[in-house]
Amino acid sequence: MNNEHPISDEVLELAQLALNKGEHWMAYNNSLYFIDKSDVYFFSSKDEANDFADNNISDRDHFHVLHFESILNIYKAIPYAKNTVPNPDANGLYNHEGNDFTDALIDHIEQQQSLFKSQLKTDIMNNENFQYLGDNLKYMGFGENLKPELEKNLKEGKGEFQLHYKAEINKKPFEVTMNFRKSDSSDMYFFNNYNASLGKANGEKEEQTFYLNKGKGVTGKEAFNLLDGRAVHKDLVTREGQPYKAWIQLDFEKKDKNNNSEVKQFHENYGFDLKAAVEKFAITELKEPDKEKALMQSLQKGNVQSVSIEKDGSSHKMFIEADPQFKKVNLYDSNMKMVAKESLDQYKTGIDKGAKAVKEDVADDKKKEVKQDIKPEKDKVVKKNDKSLLPKKREGNKKGLGVS
DSSP, X not given: OOTTSSBOHHHHHHHHHHHHTTOOEEEEETTSSSBOGGGEEEXXXXXXXXXXXXXXXXXXXXXXXXXXXXXXXXXXXXXXXXXXXXXXXXOTTOOSSSOHHHHHHHHHHHHHHHHXXXXXXXXXXXXXXXXXXXHHHHHTTOOSTTHHHHHHHHHHTOSEEEEEEEEEETTEEEEEEEEEEEOXXXXXXXXXXXXXXXXXTTSOEXXXXXXXXXXXXXXXXXXXXHHTTOOEEEEEEOTTSOEEEEEEEEEEEEEXXXXXXXXXXXXXXXXXXXXXXXXTBOBGGGGSHHHHHHHHHXXXXXXXXXXXXXXXXXXXXXXXXXXXXXXXXXEEOTTXXXXXXXXXXXXXXXXXXXXHHHHHHHHHHHHHHHHXXXXXXXXGOOEETTEEOSOOOOOOSSSSOOOO
C-alpha cells in the first residue's frame, strides 16, 4: 500500500486501534482527495461523531460520518476507494463480481489487519509487562528511577538482564542486583530474584539472595533489616500452597551451598506476642491508636523504631526493635546504645515494673497474711449457739471440777 491510495496506512492503523477500543464510528474529512491520519476522528457513539462533524464545518473542512466493523467496511464506504478500481470494461481482469483484483485486495487487507493485530497485541503485552514490572519495583521499595533502564532492556529483547540499585541506609552501604528473565513460551519478562549486600563497620559484607513469588517477597528495606541482623514478620506459603505468618531471621553462622545464610522461622505458635512485649514499656505512642498501629507495622518490617518513653515525669526519645527469638523487644537509648537488662525496669509501665518488684510485693503481702493469722489462743475459741465449748465449771455439793 502506498501514498497514492486515498487512505493512508496510518488511518488504517488508527481505525484498527479504534476497533479494539470499541469505537466503531469514524468522522473523516471528505472535502479532501487523500485522507491522512489528521483527517479522521473516531468515536464510540453515533451522536458523538455527528456532533463533531456538525461543529467542524468550514470552507476547507466537511466531515462525513460512517459506521464500520472492519477495515474492509471503510474501503467499501468511502467513495474515493471506488475510484481507484480501473474501469472493468477496459481490462478483462477486472470483473464486476468475484474478480481477481478484489480478491487480492481483500487478501491484502486481511493480511495487513492480521499483521497489525499481531503487532498491536505484542505492543499492548509489552506495555503491560513494563507497567507490571515497574509497579513491582516500586512495591519492592526500589523507587521509579530504574524504569527508563527497565524499558530499554525490555525493548532489546535479551533472554535475561540485570538492574542495579545502590543506597546508604543508616550510614551503611546497601546494594542490590535484580535479575530479570524472559519466559520460554512468550515475550513476557519476570522479576525472579535479587541479590542484596550490606557493608559492615569492619569492612566485611553480608550477602543474601531473596526469591520472589508472583512479584511478592522480601522488600528492599526488609532485606536491609535482615542483613543487619533483625527479624521480619512475613506472610508466607507452604510447599502445599497453604498461607501462614511467621517471623524470619537470618542465621549468619549457618550457610547453604550457595553461601546464603539459613533462615530461622518463629511461627505464631512459638509464643512471641509483639504487642504484649511493647506494652511493658511506658511508650507514649501506645496512647493513640493510629500511632500504635504504625509502630507495630514498623517493628514487623524489622525496623529499629524511635519511640517516646515516659520516665521520672518527662519524655525520653529511645529506640526499640523486635526480638522474637527471645520473645521480647530490645530497648536502646538516644545514642543507640542497648539498655542493659538490669536497667529496663525504670522504663516499664506502672503495671509491670519488673519481676523483682512484683516478687517483693507478693512477699510483703504473704508476710502480712501470716502475721494476721497468729492470734491469741483465747481468740480461737469457737462458739455454738452462743455457748462456749470450753469445759464448764459444775456447781454441786461435792468439791472439785467436773466436765458436763
